[in-house]
Amino acid sequence: MTAVYKRELRSYLTSMTGYLFIFFILLLTGIYFSAYQLDIAYPKFEYTLSAMTFVFLICVPILTMRTLAEERKQKTDQLLLTSPVSVGKIIMGKYLALVTVFAIPMAIICFYPLVMSKFGDISFGSAYTAVLGFFLLGCANLAIGVFISSLTESQVIAAVLTFVFLFAFFMMNGISSFFSEGALSTCITFGLLILAAAIIIYSMIKNFLISALICVIGEAALAVVYVINSSFFAGGIQKVLQIFNLSGHFDNFANGIFDINGIVYYLSVIAVCVFLTVQSIVKRRWN
């Protein structure tokens, strides 16, 4: 694992991408810091951070696009996958290298509250809670980028897909407000989703009976639950979509709350993405 970690880290820091990533984050921090703190002397650094969470939409795809897509294209994954190192360790090495690169601008960001404290009283607790939350949010975004990079061998596709997904997650509040909160419409939406899932399953396994059975059982279960307790569905779509609301979970940190829920949430996102990445690499060997 350390071998992969060291190689990745060196590769980021000897090429443009790593510095581009660091540059963008520091640039935006600088702009917002001068706007909020230097110009209007606002004492809360956490506002600066919460205003710039969109920086990940641009930076993360730059950094993660080549992580696995490039290996696959250059066939260097043959070296990694035939060496006596498990896939999990390879992915962890790569992911930790990304986190380390991200930790560099974060370490610099940590000085901002100290600078501010020279000019007045500020709450270090809430400022550094926000920094921690910001770091976790970035790490979760990086994990998503790594996973998407494992799906394709084209860096461009990986970058665009990562951007699209991160953007969708970023806009999740807006997206979920498109959907009605009514129980009936939620139930119908879930019903359509089950139908779509059944069609996808059919296209994969080519067995009409099994996919039809899955579809019928799913729809029947939905109908039964709806008849027994229709309020169960109220706002269901929003609940499901909130799972993907990455930056939404940052709000608590930005308000100075040390949110254990949020920490668990981000760590789970990271764990799920790393797990899915490993699975996608392992699965590719079977195709």
Added chain:
Amino acid sequence: MIEVKNLVKKYGDHTAVDHLSFQIEKGKIYGFLGPNGAGKSTTMNMITGYIASTEGTVSIDGHDILEEPEKAKKCIGYLPEQPPLYFDMTVLEYMKFAADLKKIPKDKKKAMIEEVMDMVKITDMKNRLIKNLSKGYRQRVGLAQAILGYPEVIILDEPTVGLDPKQIIEIRDLIKSLKKKHTVILSSHILSEVSAVCDYVLIISHGKLVASDTPDNLSKLAAGANNINLLAKGEKDNIRQHLLEIPGVKEITIDKKTGVEGWNITVSTEENRDIREEIFYKMAENHCPILEMQSRKVSLEEIFLELTEEDQTTSEDKNTEQEEADPQEPTESEKGENHDSSL
């Protein structure tokens, strides 16, 4: 050492490797021989655990590649078809990275890297970026990576592709010298390479093992099947009768070729017996003028071609197939072979 049982790889409807089984023993050089697309690389990728098999098992030193991948992979050094190089690293950095991946102890690492770089003669290049190296040197760096850590089995997928003639000879000598300590499996579509380097040849065609033997035995097999082709006038039954009187004749086929006067006769003889003179006198005695006579030794190359083409022309009789192969002897692929073997 390596045991491959019933290996199958399917890509959708296409079967790339079809129930392949063989065993690899210690201390020998094995050659996978087969035309392009025969399934050599796929087989090697499955042995090294890069891709998984659809069916069947591979075990290395008793470790199943899918069940105990780390133990199994530790015994293998692999140079894939395209050397897996990071272009943004220098040769030395790359070697250090490969050594770390293979978990070579720190105290041995430096000495081992230097030794291996010396073996493949890339010491002069150690501070160059890999992207600035020529194809031949890249291939050598890939080879160095495979040798590094001195694994028990070294698997090389077309190790001499893209090298110049001098480099090919150097690499071949290097591979031969590896035999002392390692088992080597190499693949090639160049017959001369395999017969020059390998102790044992596995010929693969359409994902199936069509022959496996030592190069000597394969040549003997070939020498045993000496044929003489004749074009002669006379009465068909007469000719057959007289020719069969000659000691050493095993089989005769006579047929008429359109547009040519006389009979087209193929006489197969016993091993290493030259009966051309006897045929001449016999035919002269019986007033059957010989228009043409040709002695044909079946070379290893022809056996290779025949074995790898057999799949497409399965139902045909062996004799007629050989005759049919005659006029189209210098096929495109063979031209390539000859060209390569002259290097």
